[in-house]
Amino acid sequence: MNTEILGIIIMFALTLALAIPLGRYIAKVYSNEKTFADAVFNPIDKLIYRLGGIDHNEEMGWKRHLKILLSINFIWFILGMIVLMCQGWLPLNPDNNPNMSPDLAFNTSISFVVNCNLQHYSGETGLSYLGQLFLMFLQFASAATGLATAAILFNALKERTTEKLGNFYVYFVKSCTRILLPLSLITAILLLLNGTPMTFEGKQDMVTLEGEHVQVSTGPVAAFTAIKHIGTNGGGFFGTNSAHPFENPNYFTNMVEMIAQMIVPFAMIFALGFYVKRRKLSYMIFGVMTVGFLLLAVPTVIAEMNGNPALSQMGIDTSAGATEGKEVRFGAAASGYWSIATTVISTGSVNSMHDSAMPLSGAMQLLAMMVNCFYGGCGVGLLNFYIFIILAVFISGLMVGRTPEFMGKKIEAREMKIAMIIALLHTLLILSGTALSTAYPEYGACTLNNPGFHGFSExxxxxxxxxxxxxxxxxxxxxxxxxxxxxxGVVLLLSRFLPIIGPIAIAGILASKKHVPESAGTLKTDTSTFGLMVFAVIFIIAALSFFPALALGPIAEYFSLA
Structure with a gap:
């Protein structure tokens, strides 16, 4: 077997092997069962509750959960704006990096608050160490917000009637202390032992192979890189992200970072099964997501390993694959695999330049984000998939003449309206933003570096x-x-919080309904047949919504190469 392919298989297998016990642990954390970590973290949790004046025994309805979530995220956004616009004269700025402009600070603060980490700046020159540290805090906070919302969903799916769905503060704190912090610490230590810097010193003088002296940025990179992957954040400490040799020194660290960004989304799927005591349901969800992931990853890896056909026709050796924009220490196969994992998981980190990927690979990367429910980010991946489950249950019920039910709760018009709005919102934001930027080139398209099909893809x-x-x-x-x-920035804001509000609202409404025991007429939602139905709904919505746009960009570019 090709060693590059073997490396990919090992990465996926290790992630799955670690995710199942982690999922069991996460389920125990959110259900307040005893775990081995209680002795260490219980005092820390209690101290946080005491300092914050939090009543950790208070039970909240879904509306109060959302009110708290939106309020604290707004506060973090304002603090982020202040830090980024004033970093030039604040402490921990040994390289004297300047303040951010208001529009860039607006985009950056929102981006890290919503767990996107879209970066319109280069980390080593655009941020002070204080700015990097505050963004590191947001990487914990945004990931914990997503995990807390998933915990609310878990609670709502239990087989009983209630309007009380736990305590948001407890879910949030436990997500930080019990899940994100330990995993990030382990990851950071592994990176540190393999050469990733961890310092508050400024630029360091280094000598190149040619004997020239250059100033190289360092900083608290190991800690930043760890939480960016564990929290499915993706923001790079350096401009080139995990293609930078300090963020990702070798193939081992590449495997560590790959497993780190996939393990929590995997584990949350199994945690759902353990929490609601329906492991077959989690297997169905994981199966659908994995089939979708493989359908995206396999063509991408093949395309990157085969290289550019235009170069082959010119007699140029492409046996190493499409090597432009890639690091030789990783290779074409691992880079292609990373590009799909990071777009499916919604991490957004890169170990190669996606702009240099083959057109078919670019199409798969775009489609992974357009579908946006195969594994997904910390917690929110399950929320997105939950919307498609609701749609599939309703459609299946209409097809077979049964009352649409999921987990013992009837799906009615109110829930369907919310689900359809959330499902179509993603399409609206992507296509309307693209249309405006191409219709008014003096604002958007004028900044393109590539013309034609590839420019549209950008x-x-x-x-x-x-x-x-x-x-x-x-x-x-x-x-x-x-x-x-x-x-x-506006798209980031709407696409983060509305897809959280919608699923939590549906879950809260269904939780308050009377539980209907399963009978011979109940539609089974934990079978492979229903899994195929969910996959069909995802495929149809994605194909109908995005195929025309893909045809104008990467698909047209692919045929132009041929």
Whole structure:
């Protein structure tokens, strides 16, 4: 077997092997069962509750959950704006990096609050260490927000009637202390032992192989890189993200970072099964997501390993694959696999330049974010998939003449309206943003570095990445200007919180309904047959919504190469 392919299989297998016990642990954390970590973290949790004046025994309804979530995220956004616009004269700025402009600070603060980490700046020159540290805090907070919302969903899916769905503060704190912090610490230590810097010193003088002296940025990179992957954030400490040799020194760290960004989304799927005591349901969800992931990853890896056909026709050796924009220490296969994992998971980190990917690979990366429910980010991936489950249950019920039910609760018109609005919102934000930027080239398209089909793909990718809370980019786009900062900032805001509000509202409404025991007429939602139905609904919605846009960009570019 090709060693590059073997490396990919090992990465996926290790992630799955670690995710199942982690899922069991997460389910125990959110259900307040005893775990081995209680002795260490219980005192820390209690101290946080005491300092924050939090009644951790209070039970909240879904509306109060959302009110708290939106309130604290707004506060973090304002604090982020202040830090970024004033970093030039604040402490921990040894390299004297300047303040951010208001529009860039607006975009950056929103981006990190919503777990997207879209970066219209270069980390080593655009941020002070204080700015990097505050963004690191937001990487914990945004990931914990997503995990807390998933915990609310777990609670709502239990087989009983209630309007009380736990305590948001407890879910949030436990997500930080019990899940994100330990995993980030382990990841950071592994990176540190393999050469990733962890310092508060400024630029360091280094000698190149040619004997020249250069100033190289360092900083608290190991800690930043760890939480960016564990929290499915993706923001790079350096401009080139995990293609930078300090963020990702070798193939081992590449495997560590790949497993780190996939393990929590995997584990949350199994945690759902353990929490609601329906493991077959989690297997169905994981199966559908994995089939979708493989349908995206396999063509991408093949395309990157085969290389550019135009070069082959010119007699140029492409046996190493499409090597432009890639690091030789990873290779074409691992880079292609990473590009799909990071767009499916919504991490958005990169270990190669997506702008240099083959057209078919670019199409798969775009489609991964357009679907936006295969694994997904911390917690919110399950919320997105939950919307498609509701749609599939309703459609299946109409097809077979049964009352649409999920987990013992009837799906009625109110829930369907919310689900359809959320499902179509993603399409609206991507296509409307792309249309405006191409219709008014003096604002959007004028900053393109590539003409034709690829230039259109760059615009489409920017809004797709923003709407999917991904953060990666084709990077052929001059995106640090008021047009891109403001338009993508608005998309980031709407695409983060409305898709959280919708599923939690549906879950809260269903939880308050009377539980209907299963009978011979109940539609089974934990079978492979229903899994195929969910996959069909996802495929139809994605195909109908995005195929025309893909045809104008990467698909047209693919045929032009041939």
């Amino acid at each position: 615009i489409l990718y920017e809004f797709t990445s923003s709407s999917a809370n991904n953060g990666s980019g084709f990077e052929g786009l001059g995106d640090n200007n008021p047009w891109w900062n403001i338009t993508t």
